[in-house]
Amino acid sequence: MAILDSMLKGFVGGVHPPENKITEHGGIETAPIPKKVYIPFSQHTGKPACPLVQKDDVVKIGTKIGESEGYISVPVHASISGKVTGLISHPHPVLGCSLCCIIESNGGEEWEQSITENADYETLSKEDLVNAIKEAGIVGLGGAAFPTHVKLSPPSDKPIDTLIVNGCECEPMLTADHQLMLEQAEDIIKGARMFQKILEAQHLIFGIEDNKKDAAKIFRREGLEVRVLKTKYPQGAEKQLIKAILDREVPRGGLPMDVGCVVQNVGTCYAAFQAVAFNKPLIDRVMTVTGDGIKTPKNVLVRIGTPVIDLIQFCGGYTGKPKMIIFGGPMMGIAQYSEAVPVIKGTSGIIISTQAWDTEEGPCVRCAHCVDVCPMGLMPCEIYKFVQNKNFDKAKEYGVLDCIECGCCAYDCTARIPLVHYLKYGKNEVWRLSK
Amino acid sequence: MNELFVVSASPHVRGKMNIDLAMRLVIIALVPALSYSVFLFGIRVLIITAISIGASVACEALMQKMLGKKITVTDGSAVLTGLLLAFNLPPAVPLWLPAIGSAFAIIFAKQLFGGLGYNFINPALAGRAFLMASWPLFMTKAWLAPANGTLSGIDGITSATPLSLLKNAANYGDPSIIVRQLNDFDTIKNIFFGNIGGCIGETSALLLLIGGLFLIIIRVVDYRIVVGYLVSVAVLVFVLPTKGTLMFHLFSGGLFLGAFFMATDWVTSPVTHKGRWIFGAGCGILTIIIRIWGGYPEGVSYSILLMNVFTPLIDSLTKERVFGELSKKKGVKK
Numbered sequence: 001m002a003i004l005d006s007m008l009k010g011f012v013g014g015v016h017p018p019e020n021k022i023t024e025h026g027g028i029e030t031a032p033i034p035k036k037v038y039i040p041f042s043q044h045t046g047k048p049a050c051p052l053v054q055k056d057d058v059v060k061i062g063t064k065i066g067e068s069e070g071y072i073s074v075p076v077h078a079s080i081s082g083k084v085t086g087l088i089s090h091p092h093p094v095l096g097c098s099l100c101c102i103i104e105s106n107g108g109e110e111w112e113q114s115i116t117e118n119a120d121y122e123t124l125s126k127e128d129l130v131n132a133i134k135e136a137g138i139v140g141l142g143g144a145a146f147p148t149h150v151k152l153s154p155p156s157d158k159p160i161d162t163l164i165v166n167g168c169e170c171e172p173m174l175t176a177d178h179q180l181m182l183e184q185a186e187d188i189i190k191g192a193r194m195f196q197k198i199l200e201a202q203h204l205i206f207g208i209e210d211n212k213k214d215a216a217k218i219f220r221r222e223g224l225e226v227r228v229l230k231t232k233y234p235q236g237a238e239k240q241l242i243k244a245i246l247d248r249e250v251p252r253g254g255l256p257m258d259v260g261c262v263v264q265n266v267g268t269c270y271a272a273f274q275a276v277a278f279n280k281p282l283i284d285r286v287m288t289v290t291g292d293g294i295k296t297p298k299n300v301l302v303r304i305g306t307p308v309i310d311l312i313q314f315c316g317g318y319t320g321k322p323k324m325i326i327f328g329g330p331m332m333g334i335a336q337y338s339e340a341v342p343v344i345k346g347t348s349g350i351i352i353s354t355q356a357w358d359t360e361e362g363p364c365v366r367c368a369h370c371v372d373v374c375p376m377g378l379m380p381c382e383i384y385k386f387v388q389n390k391n392f393d394k395a396k397e398y399g400v401l402d403c404i405e406c407g408c409c410a411y412d413c414t415a416r417i418p419l420v421h422y423l424k425y426g427k428n429e430v431w432r433l434s435k
Numbered sequence: 436m437n438e439l440f441v442v443s444a445s446p447h448v449r450g451k452m453n454i455d456l457a458m459r460l461v462i463i464a465l466v467p468a469l470s471y472s473v474f475l476f477g478i479r480v481l482i483i484t485a486i487s488i489g490a491s492v493a494c495e496a497l498m499q500k501m502l503g504k505k506i507t508v509t510d511g512s513a514v515l516t517g518l519l520l521a522f523n524l525p526p527a528v529p530l531w532l533p534a535i536g537s538a539f540a541i542i543f544a545k546q547l548f549g550g551l552g553y554n555f556i557n558p559a560l561a562g563r564a565f566l567m568a569s570w571p572l573f574m575t576k577a578w579l580a581p582a583n584g585t586l587s588g589i590d591g592i593t594s595a596t597p598l599s600l601l602k603n604a605a606n607y608g609d610p611s612i613i614v615r616q617l618n619d620f621d622t623i624k625n626i627f628f629g630n631i632g633g634c635i636g637e638t639s640a641l642l643l644l645i646g647g648l649f650l651i652i653i654r655v656v657d658y659r660i661v662v663g664y665l666v667s668v669a670v671l672v673f674v675l676p677t678k679g680t681l682m683f684h685l686f687s688g689g690l691f692l693g694a695f696f697m698a699t700d701w702v703t704s705p706v707t708h709k710g711r712w713i714f715g716a717g718c719g720i721l722t723i724i725i726r727i728w729g730g731y732p733e734g735v736s737y738s739i740l741l742m743n744v745f746t747p748l749i750d751s752l753t754k755e756r757v758f759g760e761l762s763k764k765k766g767v768k769k
Contacts, residue, residue: 017448017450172448251761252759252760253759324443332445335440356441357448362453362551363550365454366702366703368657368711374755377755377760378757402759407445407446411446411450414457424444
């Protein structure tokens with residue numbers, strides 16, 4: 001199979017879990033304004049934002065409540081209008097607990113005055129566009145939440161020839177990007193064109209998996225270059241996508257800009273366009289609420305900071321006794337310990353499951369399925385043993401830092417070993433020890 | 436808020452294949468060959484197999500109990516070891532022999548090294564090698580003629596299996612005539628379908644091929660080891676001075692049993708892609724060397740055991756190329 005795959009230019013490895021995209025034809029519904037939001041100051045890769053508000057401050061929708069700290073950071077904005085009732089440590093979907101701004105809604109919909117249509121956005125300079133994107137708090141909405149303005153400012157010695165717009169949504173169960181492409185194709189295209197202009201990239205290519213041909217058709221009709229890719233996880237991972245579309249390999253430890261490309265998620269294109277054309281900061285996003293534990297799975301437009309319990313109620317409540325709440329997709333999502341965690345910028349989906357994975361791990365029988373499916377060419381079965389034995393030098397030598405944590409190895413592990421868990425731990429230890 | 440949720444590491448979905456299922460599928464893939472063997476050699480085959488499996492499972496449970504481990508005989512690995520050992524025994528061996536072989540396989544080759552996943556050689560083959568060293572007469576002479584043919588696959592010669600006939604042709608008459616008869620289409624046909632004498636599970640190349648292909652399709656067996664093994668045997672048969680033809684060497688003895696079911700044992704074969712090609716090829720080369728120049732007519736089991744020992748070395752020398760690694764060939768520049 002590996003030979004066939006490389007002949008088809010795709011990446012080697014990967015798995016094909018059951019897609020279960022039950023909300024595929026759902027359309028996007030707008031969730032009601034929550035009574036309270038919990039907006040963390042750290043929602044992105046990089047330094048947390050620095051709070052600008054205090055208890056009892058009155059805020060409107062789009063009021064900046066946190067200023068970016070340094071270059072790899074973005075500001076945070078209020079997503080509802082009302083009163084700040086406190087800045088406290090609150091459950092956070094990624095960090096466990098983190099400083100959050102709690103805003104109690106006044107029931108109204110008052111927007112910050114500056115949020116008006118910017119008809120002549122096309123005349124803005126590159127620098128102004130990048131700045132507007134940063135000020136709107138835009139981050140990569142595919143999940144990693146890396147500040148978008150950083151990706152749009154490659155150093156001058158790394159010219160970008162191709163912008164890839166990522167509409168793969170290779171995670172099973174999630175359909176938010178798919179729906180967004182169907183409903184907001186026009187704005188996505190405008191956003192993508194804007195990115196292309198900023199990066200001065202000659203080519204703009206949309207990458208979409210072949211289970212979303214309807215979306216691919218829309219972009220083709222607009223005269224854009226669309227690559228329909230095989231539905232295979234992790235097709236939407238940056239490095240694998242570049243390999244599949246351009247047959248270029250991002251060097252180890254490198255970034256897409258090293259091979260002259262930038263990848264942006266469709267949701268990010270949409271949000272950035274809104275930010276520039278309407279001065280609208282990132283205060284809401286589209287996500288999928290699904291799983292066997294929820295009565296009516298939906299694609300919803302949600303305000304950032306909405307506690308997950310509100311969304312569960314909006315989607316009809318639990319079907320049975322919920323065992324797991326997962327933020328993100330089933331392959332890379334993070335299991336939550338509380339219903340109080342808020343939705344953040346990087347939350348692409350919420351899965352409510354009535355089943356929990358039986359985590360008893362067997363002995364490694366060296367079946368090498370993990371080696372076969374690893375899209376990074378790693379040997380997880382060897383690395384996890386080095387990590388278990390705390391032999392972090394060896395783990396590093398075998399490429400633990402190249403792991404993208406996609407989960408293919410653990411998905412296919414016949415001994416049910418939580419390989420991603422070991423590799424993540426190994427990565428952290430390697431980083432810690434090299435400091 | 437007072438609900439407790441399960442928090443575990445991603446991914447939160449898992450594939451269908453697991454160790455227990457894989458073991459059962461391998462056992463299922465071996466059933467056609469076993470059934471045919473019962474037809475060829477009689478109910479005795481079933482008794483030997485049952486004793487072998489029974490002893491294997493009993494020893495596994497006993498060892499795990501003694502070592503204070505969880506008893507995991509239901510995972511099917513001990514059953515498979517017992518079954519494969521029985522497949523490697525001549526059908527007329529005394530009934531205590533499989534029990535001793537199984538005991539050695541499980542106790543010394545598997546459990547003392549840490550149990551499933553930690554043994555460095557294939558337990559069933561270790562058991563066979565032990566029996567071969569201890570009771571060579573039973574292991575090389577206790578043949579039975581098949582119900583529908585002769586031991587050698589040739590009419591009139593009833594005291595040797597095809598491979599030993601090839602090796603010691605002079606003992607049975609005019610060597611050139613015997614070699615010609617062995618490479619005759621009718622004999623090859625008998626060998627392919629299994630209408631010859633031999634170990635319990637090795638006679639029918641056809642049924643082993645069907646079971647093996649099934650395992651390759653469902654990804655329990657890696658095609659690289661099998662292809663590497665068979666291709667290297669084929670190449671050497673052309674290159675080296677041997678009296679047997681290509682078909683004769685491929686279908687005779689336990690080659691298919693070894694290539695599809697024993698060399699591909701997960702635990703004792705390399706995990707890297709290149710390593711699996713090398714491992715398969717190494718098995719093939721050693722098999723032919725033993726068959727042509729060695730002291731035994733058959734070389735499959737020793738070739739695999741020898742390559743098992745090289746597995747850690749092969750793995751460490753054939754690491755996978757990490758995505759984005761600068762290779763001389765591709766010339767990826769920074």
